[in-house]
Amino acid sequence: MRLNLLFLLLPALACAQTADQIMAKVAENQNRAEAARTGFVYRQNVLVRLKRTNGELAREEDREYTVAPTPDGVKREMVHFAGKYGVNGKVTSFAEPGEKYKDADIDADLAKSLAEDFGNDKDSRDGVNMDLFPLTTKKQQSYTFKLAGTEIYRDREVFRITFEPRSKNGPRSDDHGTPWAGEALIDKADLAPVLITTHLAHGIPVLVKTLLGTNIRQLGFKVSYGRFDSNLWFPETYSGELKLRALFLYARTISMGLVNSGFQKADVKSNVTFEKLTAE
Numbered sequence: 001m002r003l004n005l006l007f008l009l010l011p012a013l014a015c016a017q018t019a020d021q022i023m024a025k026v027a028e029n030q031n032r033a034e035a036a037r038t039g040f041v042y043r044q045n046v047l048v049r050l051k052r053t054n055g056e057l058a059r060e061e062d063r064e065y066t067v068a069p070t071p072d073g074v075k076r077e078m079v080h081f082a083g084k085y086g087v088n089g090k091v092t093s094f095a096e097p098g099e100k101y102k103d104a105d106i107d108a109d110l111a112k113s114l115a116e117d118f119g120n121d122k123d124s125r126d127g128v129n130m131d132l133f134p135l136t137t138k139k140q141q142s143y144t145f146k147l148a149g150t151e152i153y154r155d156r157e158v159f160r161i162t163f164e165p166r167s168k169n170g171p172r173s174d175d176h177g178t179p180w181a182g183e184a185l186i187d188k189a190d191l192a193p194v195l196i197t198t199h200l201a202h203g204i205p206v207l208v209k210t211l212l213g214t215n216i217r218q219l220g221f222k223v224s225y226g227r228f229d230s231n232l233w234f235p236e237t238y239s240g241e242l243k244l245r246a247l248f249l250y251a252r253t254i255s256m257g258l259v260n261s262g263f264q265k266a267d268v269k270s271n272v273t274f275e276k277l278t279a280e
Contacts (some may be wrong), residue, residue, distance in 0.1 A: 018220045019145035019161050023070045023184075027137040029231070033192065036232050037126050038069035042104045043262040044076065046125075048115045050107050058252060059107040061097065061115045067085070067127070069266055074127060076120055082112075085124045089206040108249055119238055126235050127133075132180060133196050134163055142166055150188065156227075157188040165201050197222045219243075228263060233273035236260055 043071040055056040064080035066076040085101055085108075092101065098112040117180045132135055132145045144167075148160040164181040182198035199220040202214040225233040239257035244250075 019147040019159075022147070022159055022161065022186055022191060023134065023140055023145050023163075024137070026186055026193060027135060027140055030135050032124065033152050033233060034124075037234055038074070039266050040234070040263050041066065041068045041266050042234075042260050042264065044066070044119060044258055044260050046115055046119055046258045047256070048111050048118065049255045050111055051255075052086075053253075056089060057084070057091060058107070059083070059085045059111045061111045063097070063115055063227055067260075070081045073122060073124065076127075107252070110254075111254075114254070114256055118240075128223055128238055129221075132198055133223060134180075134184070135196075136194060143250065148183070151185075153185055156194070158185040158194055158232075159188055160185055187227070187233070190227070190231050190233065192227075192231065193223075193225055194233070195222070195224045227270050234260065 007253070013166050044067050046063045046065065049060045052058050061083045062081070065076040067074050067076050069075075072168075078097075081095065081097055082093070083095070083097070083099065084091050086092075087101060095117070098108055100108040121127055121129045124130055130139065134140045142165060143163045144165075146162050148162050150159055152158070160183060162181075162183045165179070179200055180198045181201035182196065184193060185195040186192070186196075187194050189225060197220065209262070215253055219240075221238075221240040223238045224236050226236040227233050237257070237259050241253070241255045243253050
């Protein structure tokens with residue numbers, strides 16, 4: 001009986017070990033992948049949208065950038081901008097980032113800040129905020145991983161791995177741990193991330209909600225990667241959404257997203273231009 005029980009437990013133990021090994025290899029591959037990505041320039045479209053609790057548009061900013069590599073990361077240059085805001089059901093277009101329809105305009109300041117920061121993380125070589133995803137060796141120390149199985153995604157075999165914060169009693173990479181949980185699809189052949197989704201593992205502390213009237217719900221992020229060459233994967237889409245209530249009076253549903261496209265080999269001696277995307 002004990003022997004049979006041991007055989008039943010072995011697959012689960014193997015999966016736990018395999019998940020850790022897979023993610024450790026993913027972390028090793030990230031340094032090489034980030035270095036390879038700096039050899040490309042590309043187009044990046046960023047959209048930030050704020051809606052009121054009744055679903056009406058409060059503000060939207062649509063930006064297009066040209067992104068080029070630098071010795072320390074990437075540099076974005078905005079080449080197109082379009083915005084609009086809604087007041088009492090009427091939508092008005094504007095052409096300058098941060099333009100306000102009144103002196104005190106929280107939506108304008110918030111949308112501008114989000115649009116400038118989203119996809120523009122200075123500590124990342126592709127702009128994606130690595131604090132949100134367990135892709136580096138240091139970040140992985142704050143997570144536990146489980147192998148949920150294998151499947152076919154976009155005609156390639158992938159591992160499906162779930163992750164969550166380590167127990168407070170377990171080993172940690174810092175004193176604060178991580179608030180994120182989620183799942184990752186990892187390409188089986190290249191051991192590279194294909195799709196990662198995260199959500200808040202813990203809500204905003206009750207004390208903060210009570211004293212400050214501030215709450216964040218349904219906060220989550222997603223990043224997907226495309227394969228452009230052997231062992232070269234690049235973030236194609238990156239998005240996030242949250243419901244924010246602040247200081248008892250201000251409430252918005254906020255969505256952020258970017259799409260990277262038009263990848264070209266970098267050539268420091270030439271200028272890079274892209275044709276304007278047209279809406280279908």
